[in-house]
Amino acid sequence: MGRLWALGAVALIFLTLASSALAGIYAGPWRWSAGQGAGSGFSDHWLENYFATYGSGYDKTVTFIDNRTYGWHNTVRNTSGQTTTYPPYPGVYKAHCVANVSGFYGSCTVH
Amino acid sequence: MKRTTKRGVAVGLVAVVALASAGAIVASQLGDSPPPDLAALDKAIQSEPMTRVADIPSADGLAERGVFVQVTSTGEVCLWDAPSAQARGRMGGCNDASDLLGGSKISASLAYDGGPATADVRDARMIGLVDPAVAMVRVLMSDGSYRTVKLLGSKIQGRSYGAFGYRFRRSDLAKGIGPVAVVATDASGTEIGRQPTGFGG
Numbered sequence: 335m336g337r338l339w340a341l342g343a344v345a346l347i348f349l350t351l352a353s354s355a356l357a358g359i360y361a362g363p364w365r366w367s368a369g370q371g372a373g374s375g376f377s378d379h380w381l382e383n384y385f386a387t388y389g390s391g392y393d394k395t396v397t398f399i400d401n402r403t404y405g406w407h408n409t410v411r412n413t414s415g416q417t418t419t420y421p422p423y424p425g426v427y428k429a430h431c432v433a434n435v436s437g438f439y440g441s442c443t444v445h
Numbered sequence: 446m447k448r449t450t451k452r453g454v455a456v457g458l459v460a461v462v463a464l465a466s467a468g469a470i471v472a473s474q475l476g477d478s479p480p481p482d483l484a485a486l487d488k489a490i491q492s493e494p495m496t497r498v499a500d501i502p503s504a505d506g507l508a509e510r511g512v513f514v515q516v517t518s519t520g521e522v523c524l525w526d527a528p529s530a531q532a533r534g535r536m537g538g539c540n541d542a543s544d545l546l547g548g549s550k551i552s553a554s555l556a557y558d559g560g561p562a563t564a565d566v567r568d569a570r571m572i573g574l575v576d577p578a579v580a581m582v583r584v585l586m587s588d589g590s591y592r593t594v595k596l597l598g599s600k601i602q603g604r605s606y607g608a609f610g611y612r613f614r615r616s617d618l619a620k621g622i623g624p625v626a627v628v629a630t631d632a633s634g635t636e637i638g639r640q641p642t643g644f645g646g
Contacts, residue, residue, distance in 0.1 A: 382487065389546035390540045393641065402608030405559060411553035411642060413547050414524070414538025415480060419556070424512055443483055 362441030366394075366433035374429040374444045376401045383429035387440035392416035394434055396442070398427040406430075418424050448499060464485055478541060481498040486539065489517035495530045498599040498608035501570050512572045512610040517540065523599060526556050526572045526610070530591030537572065542602060550576040551629040563587070563623035568612070571642075574599070575607040580632040583610055585625045586617065592624075616646050 361372030374380070385398045390413060397409035398421040409426065410419040411434070421427045429444035496514035503509040512532060516525040523539035527593045536556040543578035545621060546552045575596065583591040596607040615625065629638035 340605060380451075384483055384487075386480035386483060388479055389476070390544065391549060393643070406561065407558055408536055408556065408561065409558070410536045410538070410556050412538050412551070413552065413640065414520075415540045415547065415555065417481070417538040417554075418523075419536045420534040431574065437554065440480065445487075 345433070348428050358443045359441050360429060360444055361431060363439060366392075366436065367443040368433060368436045371430060371432040372442055373399065373431075374425050374442075376428045378424065378426045380429055380444050382416060382445060383419050383421075383431065384443045385417045385426040385431045385440060386443065387415055387438050389438070392433070392435055392440070394440075397430050397432075398422070399430050401426040402430070421434040450458075450505055452461050467552070468574070478576075481521060481539075482540075486521060487518065487520050488614050489519045490515065490523060490535075490539075491519055491533065495510075496500060497530060499572070499595075499610040501572070503525065504612050507568050509610070510570065510610070510612075512575075514599065514608070515539075516602060518554075524552070524554060524572060524574055526570055536554060545601065546576060547642070551582065551627065551640055552578055553627045553640050553642075555624065555642050563618055563621045564624070566618045568615075569618060569623070570613065571611045571624065571638065573609050574584040574601075575629055575638070577605045577607070578631055578637060579607055579629040581630045581634075582607070582625050582627060583630070584611065587624050587625050588622045591628075623629065 360374040385394045385396045394412050394417050395411040396417050396419045397406045407422050408419045410417055431442035447641045495515040498514050499512035510528050513525040513527055520542050521539040522542045524546040525535040525537040527535035537554045540547050555571050557566050557569035578605040582594045587645055594609045594611040596609050599606050599608040624642045626641045629639050
């Protein structure tokens with residue numbers, strides 16, 4: 335019975351993570367705290383970085399970080415329901431998102 | 446592993462998933478609408494037309510850009526900082542069309558390259574939309590001074606708004622002077638909206 339429970343739980347976790355990965359979600363959906371950030375892997379073919387929230391009015395930032403200087407590029411900070419930016423071209427970047435306030439629910443997606 | 450330990454792990458894992466799901470449900474119940482289907486929104490953003498509502502003038506060798514509004518078929522209104530109406534690369538965001546200022550009198554978006562130290566920022570721009578009750582928009586800088594931005598009238602979905610675009614002076618940034626907040630005042634000079642930028646302050 336215990337084994338069955340564990341197997342079911344692992345399958346549920348796997349399905350949740352797999353659906354997130356397929357959607358390009360690299361953080362969340364979860365409740366965010368001020369200063370909390372997250373990043374994707376590095377790639378030379380990212381097109382867009384989204385931070386989408388339940389509702390709008392929550393201060394947040396999205397950016398792309400390069401793999402040489404770790405500098406921030408095309409950073410956008412606003413309170414829109416979906417905050418969006420794109421990477422410079424060419425180069426290898428990772429998507430990064432940061433919550434500037436606490437207590438909202440949302441996720442970060444790159445594709 | 447003992448049976449009780451296995452059961453504990455299983456219960457813990459289920460609890461994590463349940464909490465994540467419950468969070469989304471609670472967020473909805475508290476009145477926050479779920480985000481739109483991002484794939485559908487992205488498709489709409491890339492294929493549907495944008496309207497230029499304000500300019501970001503060229504300065505310090507940097508090319509002029511525009512402020513664009515895009516009303517999408519997915520029910521969103523997006524505000525973009527972009528080089529042209531045809532550009533795929535754009536910076537900004539989208540709100541539900543029923544509340545395109547996100548419950549505020551002002552919805553501003555800051556875009557910049559470089560940093561995080563203000564002096565290392567190569568280009569910083571502010572775009573935004575304001576409620577018709579807003580008569581003036583100023584940006585509070587980290588040295589306590591203000592920069593007034595030019596408001597242009599714009600009609601979106603039959604309602605009037607003010608639109609603006611502003612490029613921060615390179616001379617300010619080089620001295621470490623950055624935007625702290627964008628402030629909206631009504632015709633009497635009373636502050637009716639403020640959005641922090643968390644930058645240079």
